[in-house]
Amino acid sequence: MLFSEQKSRRGAFTGSIEVICGSMFSGKTEELLRRLKRAQIARLEVEIFKPVTDTRYDDIAVVSHDLNSIQSTPVQNAQAILLLGANTQVVGIDEAQFFDQDLPEVCNKLAQKGVRVIVAGLDMDFQGRPFGPVPALMAIAEHITKVHAVCVCCGSAAMYSFRKVANSARVMLGEKESYEPRCRVCFHTEA
Ligand SMILES: Nc1ncnc2c1ncn2[C@@H]1O[C@H](COP(=O)(O)OP(=O)(O)O)[C@@H](O)[C@H]1O
Numbered sequence: 001m002l003f004s005e006q007k008s009r010r011g012a013f014t015g016s017i018e019v020i021c022g023s024m025f026s027g028k029t030e031e032l033l034r035r036l037k038r039a040q041i042a043r044l045e046v047e048i049f050k051p052v053t054d055t056r057y058d059d060i061a062v063v064s065h066d067l068n069s070i071q072s073t074p075v076q077n078a079q080a081i082l083l084l085g086a087n088t089q090v091v092g093i094d095e096a097q098f099f100d101q102d103l104p105e106v107c108n109k110l111a112q113k114g115v116r117v118i119v120a121g122l123d124m125d126f127q128g129r130p131f132g133p134v135p136a137l138m139a140i141a142e143h144i145t146k147v148h149a150v151c152v153c154c155g156s157a158a159m160y161s162f163r164k165v166a167n168s169a170r171v172m173l174g175e176k177e178s179y180e181p182r183c184r185v186c187f188h189t190e191a
């Protein structure tokens with residue numbers, strides 16, 4: 001599948017929604033950066049957003065686990081993306097699971113205006129439950145890409161993010177010290 005701007009029969013650029021989902025370390029941010037950097041090479045206007053709460057690697061940039069990065073605008077909520085992204089051609093959104101339930105409607109409105117919207121986020125939390133607005137986004141997206149990490153226990157494809165520390169809060173920022181990607185079998189096996 002070639003993800004790019006598409007023209008409708010009426011000649012106008014048609015907007016669309018692409019979702020990149022999967023576990024932690026599955027390459028969601030790398031794939032988001034790849035698509036956004038290609039759009040920049042094509043000289044399209046690109047705006048990138050992340051939740052202001054995601055301060056793991058950097059307050060402003062979107063940064064992958066391999067430390068590839070791109071400048072972004074941290075925002076408080078989904079509505080801010082509609083205000084700031086309506087007049088651009090491509091909108092990228094990382095860590096979508098941390099946004100409020102307005103995000104799908106915001107993405108729909110942007111796509112209706114002709115914007116190509118590319119969203120990356122965790123589809124499941126550490127308990128294997130659907131996470132925030134990501135499942136609803138998947139329902140309304142034209143394209144969904146589910147990427148997989150490598151299970152740290154057995155080497156199979158991993159789709160779960162196993163939390164290694166005792167903390168029952170749904171939101172807990174962290175990296176390898178707190179999470180590891182696991183396959184279905186290893187996720188449901190204790191220790
Ligand atoms: N167990 C693992 N499986 C796959 N990639 C891993 C693993 N541990 C570390 N990585 C690294 O993480 C990178 C993906 O990082 P990133 O795109 O930030 O992932 P995500 O946004 O899905 O958390 C990979 O390219 C790889 O170098």
Ligand SMILES: Cc1cn([C@H]2C[C@H](O)[C@@H](COP(=O)(O)O)O2)c(=O)[nH]c1=O
Nearest residue numbers: 023024025125126161170171172173174
């Ligand atoms: C599973 C899970 C994760 N988180 C946090 C941990 C990280 O800060 C981000 C995910 O980042 P990534 O780019 O996908 O690696 O989310 C959380 O708060 N709650 C969870 O259940």
Ligand SMILES: [Zn+2]
Nearest residue numbers: 151154183186
């Ligand atoms: Zn496994």
